[in-house]
Amino acid sequence: MATTDMDLLRFATAGSVDDGKSTLIGRLLLDSKAIFEDQLEAVEATSEAKGYDYTDLALLTDGLRSEREQGITIDVAYRYFATPNRKFIIADTPGHVQYTRNMVTGASTADLGLVLVDARQGLTEQSRRHAVILSLLRVPHLVLAVNKMDLVDFDQEVFDKIHRDFTQFATKLNVPDLEVIPISALQGDNVVTRSDNMPWYSGPTLMHHLEHVHVASDRDLIDARFPVQYVVRPKSDEFHDYRGYAGQVAGGVLKPGDEVVVLPSGMTSKISKIDLFDKEITEAFPPMSVTVHLEDDVDVSRGDMIARVNNAPTPSQDIDAMVCWMTTAPLQPRQKLAIKHTTRTGRALVKDIAYRLDVNTLHRDQDTKELAVNEIGRVTLRTTVPLLVDPYSKNRTTGSFILIDEATGVTVGAGMING
Incomplete structure (x- = not known):
């Protein structure tokens, strides 16, 4: 099949520091033959120079020098690869709370969210926050990859507990499709090939699930x-x-x-x-x-x-939305900003901030007077031009917008319109 005719899956990865996210992406790139020989040789040489007895696959993805120095992912890095069944675009998003805006950016167009947890740590506050953000962004498919199973001796009880805890937490969220997979990114268990170390697991490997998850029906094919x-x-x-x-x-x-x-x-x-x-x-x-x-x-x-004719959006100048604020100067009532919705631009006045959402606990702080950088809250706007909107839950394209600082031209907020 020609690559131009192949199905495309966009997925966003998220995980806490040291959960092995960059190693997992490196493993996917390596095992899908998306790495050039000279790249692999350079990574092997660097790993050997550092005294590792294994190939540090994270070196394939942590491209920013500041990331390599800190050992963390801070920017959204896009990676591309293909298998005989599907093309993929990976948005490698940062896990730290101060980079929430980067994660929102990377996951906003994703068909699937891949959350990594360390089998030794179990579910953490960051794991829950990543799941909440993916749920807010209406990413239709979620995979929880329980990594580093080799460091807990491939213990089924450890996996079952994390599976149980996360499934229970996910009932509070809007997660239509959830898959939980035990893996070892470093050794390749259940990433591309099925692991002999976990005979108790009968589900799909990660790559098999990514290749076969059905995404065509996720898009709104009714409302033109x-x-x-x-x-x-x-x-x-x-x-x-x-x-x-x-x-x-x-x-x-x-x-x-x-x-x-x-x-x-x-x-x-x-x-x-x-x-x-x-x-x-x-x-x-x-x-x-x-x-x-x-x-x-x-x-x-x-x-x-x-x-x-009989199924058109209603033009509206009053917008009720969840907004992720992306700049250091806080969002405040009466603030004036430029707004871009699909291909239409205008100006918007912030009428009110109803509450700030704590993405760790889902608590709604109704006493808030502003939104700080990386915070998400419910905001009402009045626009100078009518916008042709749908609820974000119905259509992620016509249900979203960005806010722009008119003085600098910088994108300062991303919004998801409530139904």
Whole structure:
């Protein structure tokens, strides 16, 4: 199968310091043959120079010098690899509480969240926080990888206790699909190949689960949403009649002949054809990037949205959302910020901060007057332009937005719209 036709899985990894996250990613890259020989030789030489009696696979992933010096992951690093069954993009996210914003960034587009725990430590506060953040971000699939089983003599009772504790904790969260897998990233047990050291475990290996977890049905294929990113009008004589609207399908299935409405104007038309690169296609669905043509010459511009006539989002200027604050200056009521939702931009006023969510305990602090960096809270906004929103629980694209400091152009917050 050509790689362009292969299914893609985006997954985010999270774990506490020394849980072996970087080693696990190194093992996945190595065992899936995604490492060049010279890279592996360099890692083996460095491991030997340090006096290790094993190959330190974490050296394959901890690319930042400050990470290598501290032995921790502090930035979101994206890794790419493929197997004969699927392509993968890994968002290697940091575990420390002061890098919560980095984890939110890395996990926001993930189909699956992979949380590592050290079998010797069991569930920690950080493990619970990672699961809460993945749940808040509506990551539909969660894997708990119980690592370093070799250091507890592959004891089934140790695994069963962690499995039980985490399953009980997950009942408080929105976790539609959970898989718990015992592994040893250093030795490769149950990562790609099944381990002979754990005959009591009958579930899938980590790689088998990543290759076969079903993600196509996670996207909203009912509510048609097409934010217009660019109006295509070539200046050449050959294409003088060409007028199309380019963008990425955010929801539903679009087909030629569909009756659609352009929002916020409310003008209606029908789809005449859909282009994908240089060819016409019979349907478009998330997350395809296409050019849509309409039968009528209606006024459409960047920031508009094409939807079905009887199933369109309601324009709203009052936004109720969970916001992760990402900058050192705190978020406060009456603050004015730029807001970007899909391809539409405007300005927003912070009307109120209802509460700050403690991501360790799920406690709602209703006495808070501001959100500090890396904190998550419920915020109401008033926007200058109507936004065409859906609840984040329904559509992660049309249900999310970013907040921008107008003076610096820096992204200062990420929001998830409540239903």
